[in-house]
Amino acid sequence: MSNAAVLWRRVVAEAVGTGLLVTVVVGSGIAASSLSPGDVGLQLLENSFATALGLGVLILMLGPVSGAHFNPVVSAVDWWLGRRTGAGLTSRELTAYVPAQIVGAIAGAVLANLMYAKAAVSWSTTDRSTGHLWLGEIVATAGLIVLIFALGWSGRAAVAPAAVGAYIGAAYWFTSSTSFANPAVSIGRAFSDTFAGIAPGSLVGFVVAQLFGAVVGVGLLAILYPDAGRAADEIVTPHTDTTTTGATT
Template sequence: MSTLARRLVAEGLGTALLVAIVVGSGIRAERLAAGDTALALLANSLATGAGLVALLVSLGPVSGGHFNPVVSLSALVQGVLAPRDALRYVLVQLAGGVCGVLAAHAMFGEPALAWSAQSRTGASMWWSEFVATFGLVGVAIGTLRSRPQLVPFVVAGYITAGYWFTSSTSFANPALTLACALTDTFTGIRPQDVPGFVLAQIGGGLAATLLFHWLFRKPAAVAPAPVSSLGGVTSGAATSATTSAD
């Protein structure tokens, strides 16, 4: 199997498992919370954060651990991912999202697919998705270029927080958003509300890519670092990661 094929399988599998975690934990949380929405949201957010760490640590080394079309778009804009590969990433992510819903529904005895009736629309929701996705892409780029070994934990921590500080519960992922239109459960979103979310996510992701790519841009030229009298360097060149965000 080619390297690209392995990367695509990892992206599809990772996205499927991520969606299964989000949808499945939402179903379980709603059933056990006895109408306590805050408790259900707490359980859903913690399960998602923990699952995302596991997926990023295990599959990230294979494909970069995007599991999100906006992250792949960010990698494309940064010149890390070729256009053709970016398109392939997005397609397998979308397919993986549908598979994730099917898997979650099968585990909990739900219909294979069901259009969601959960309303998630309006300016506050769209702005929330813009901010959530801006932050996700931004912290991923910043951490990748400064402390890459911490990316899984930083990204998962941010997503967990996003459940609580946004009115939309921080979907921040077009593949997840489209998949959640196919589940009439706790994490669902009406199909007609999907375009507004996706446009806001793309806008937030692109804005973060441009800003954080500039913030962490490698200097055009760096002079050799002078050595101090104590034997250490007194200044150093900035480093820059060439892999994609989150």
């Protein structure tokens, strides 16, 4: 099997995984609004619980194919840290992963909308354009980056499905922004005017904060785990070419 075909399969896994993640986030947000009208705290609990579980399942399901990044900043940091050691994503792989993640996220929001008999696209009107929310995104994204690479560096990438799901579920509550921590997911959530949405006008601030959070995360890794780049092939989980036994992609 050629390298191009292998990359194609991994790109599909990233698109499907990111899309289903957004479907979980948006779909559970719609369900929460319907099941618990008027109780925002309970809606957030329902939304965060479903997202944490769903993310863990998706990492287990698709991680063996692509590593289950489902997040442009995770892919970008994987490429950046792995450059010196020859590990992680190549530039070509990065430029394939990121568009797939974004397209998948948009498709996932459309799918959630349609499953609940809503318009395929309904632009969110939930404004999230204040500084304290951007700070929340910086914290959430930096923590996610450090967690993922710390697990890889320490040989514990196998527990990433539970650990990453738990982190995102917790960050729903301890960050002011409810922890989007993902540019692709943020873009996807703009396509649904629901509890989990974000107004298109708020996207630039959120994405910039997430990128800055990734930089902060890389800085913390340089201090705490200076050779974390050696584990870039283990991010988020170890992944192999499923067409050939034991061949690492």
